[in-house]
Amino acid sequence: MLLQNLLRLNTVNPPGNETIAAELLRDYLAASDIPCELVGRTPDRLNLVARLKGGDGPTLAFLAHTDTVRADAEEWTRNPWSGDLVDGEIWGRGALDMKDQVAASAVAFSSLWREGFEPAGDVLLVLTADEEVNEDFGLSWLVQEHPELVRADYALNEGGGERCVFGGDVFYLCATGEKMSAPFRVRVHGRSGHASVPSIADSALVKAAPIIDALGRYSPPKTMIPEVARFLELVLGERPPLEETLDRARLLHPLAAEIIEPLLSFTIAPTMIEASKQINVIPAECTITVDCRLPPGMHPADVDPLIRTAIGPGDYDLEWLESDGGTRSPMVTPLWTALEAWVNEQDPGARLAPVVCAGFTDSHWMREAFGTVAYGFFPQRSMDPELAARLVHSADERIPVDDLELGVHALRAAVLSLVA
Structure with a gap:
């Protein structure tokens, strides 16, 4: 075969x-x-x-x-x-x-x-x-x-x-689009030093920890794209209010909620981190790489201010990488x-x-x-x-x-x- x-x-x-x-x-x-x-x-x-x-x-x-x-x-x-x-x-x-x-x-x-x-x-x-x-x-x-x-x-x-x-009805899924892959990096700045005397340095790695936590806890605002609206109309018989959408889908079937949950907003997930190359050197820079996916029609410029607000003030740079989709x-x-x-x-x-x-x-x-x-x-x-x-x-x-x-x-x- x-x-x-x-x-x-x-x-x-x-x-x-x-x-x-x-x-x-x-x-x-x-x-x-x-x-x-x-x-x-x-x-x-x-x-x-x-x-x-x-x-x-x-x-x-x-x-x-x-x-x-x-x-x-x-x-x-x-x-x-x-x-x-x-x-x-x-x-x-x-x-x-x-x-x-x-x-x-x-x-x-x-x-x-x-x-x-x-x-x-x-x-x-x-x-x-x-x-x-x-x-x-x-x-x-x-x-x-x-x-x-x-x-x-x-x-x-x-x-x-x-x-x-x-709900007793049969549906075959058909993908009519895909989210944009729009990763970004957050470079956190500090001051290097010998790890045996931590007080003389300003560790970028330690400063990165609350940023990673903030990104992990952030819940982006929800939106209703046309494909999800049509999906809900078919499987629920109506389009519920946006704030009720996930609960209504979950009551119908857990899989229905799993299908639409990542489509109701952009998503961010910190996936990689890079700091010191030596165990005895406190890093002056720490880079966090974040996987970000945007619904069709949304672009990095639309979400950049939201992400910066979620991170809060600090000594860092945010750089968008090449996007596709x-x-x-x-x-x-x-x-x-x-x-x-x-x-x-x-x-x-x-x-x-x-x-x-x-x-x-x-x-x-x-x-x-x-x-x-x-x-x-x-x-x-x-x-x-x-x-x-x-x-x-x-x-x-x-x-x-x-x-x-x-x-x-x-x-x-x-x-x-x-x-x-």
Whole structure:
């Protein structure tokens, strides 16, 4: 099985080495006489692009990345690169994020090719490197250096597809946007000195402690973005007052609250600290790095004053680092209609519910470069959505074969509905 073979390739990023996955996928496509291109900044980090040519209608891209996060084998029940099939589930790092969708996209694309399908517009297969770290080897590089290869009107990527039951009703999540990753650094200043005589110095590390505490305790103001408003209208039947939103969602189902909680405000989380390099030197400077995520439409300048107020006065500098993401696609489009029709056909009565990814996805690069309508949708019906969420980037990652097959069906259906 293609997914098992992909999982047996170690493409942990860094360093990535995604070329081994691109070559495996190239060989899989070649078995059906499907041409493709392998392109990249460096030979060891290649991206794969294939095209099923159509007419002048809309173009649809299957988008997925071949790199993964690291895995500590000691934490796993099975070898993270085994690709073992156990009780109807395939195990391995990347089984859910996102070599499953890589494999399903390649299978769906090649099946349409073999059938001689003639789409109204081109269908693209875009399997990229470097999503997990994004050092400009993957899609960010492709849209700049080879836009002619990846430009598309629509794209299907990761970020949604979970089947959720709320109040007896069935909903499949569809990610229509993602928050902006906007990290910042706080440099706290003091005066160095010998650690044997602390009174002669002014430790920046000690001065950093209340700042870290303030950032950890800070509760940003809540806001209602359109995607959350629509989600609530669907699952609750109404849009409650903002201050009641989380409690109402939690009463409906804990998962509903977990989905919307990080979307009701920007978030900040101190994650790294750097101070003295020697045990006997009191540091004159301490740097705190903070992960900050902003809802679509919000920018660092909007929240900078709030964060400075939360920290309070002191001898420090606050520096915003490079930000990515924060884009969204409309919730009413032909692709949405196609996915919702498929959901209702597979699961009569089920609805499609919009969400925004709390993390980053490659959909951002397509939206930013081309105005692509990009959705995160890869359906999961067999695995409990709460379990799946815990397994992503964690030990014992695995996917039911039934969900893999369902994903192939959904991708094919999107093509047949949108560009037939």
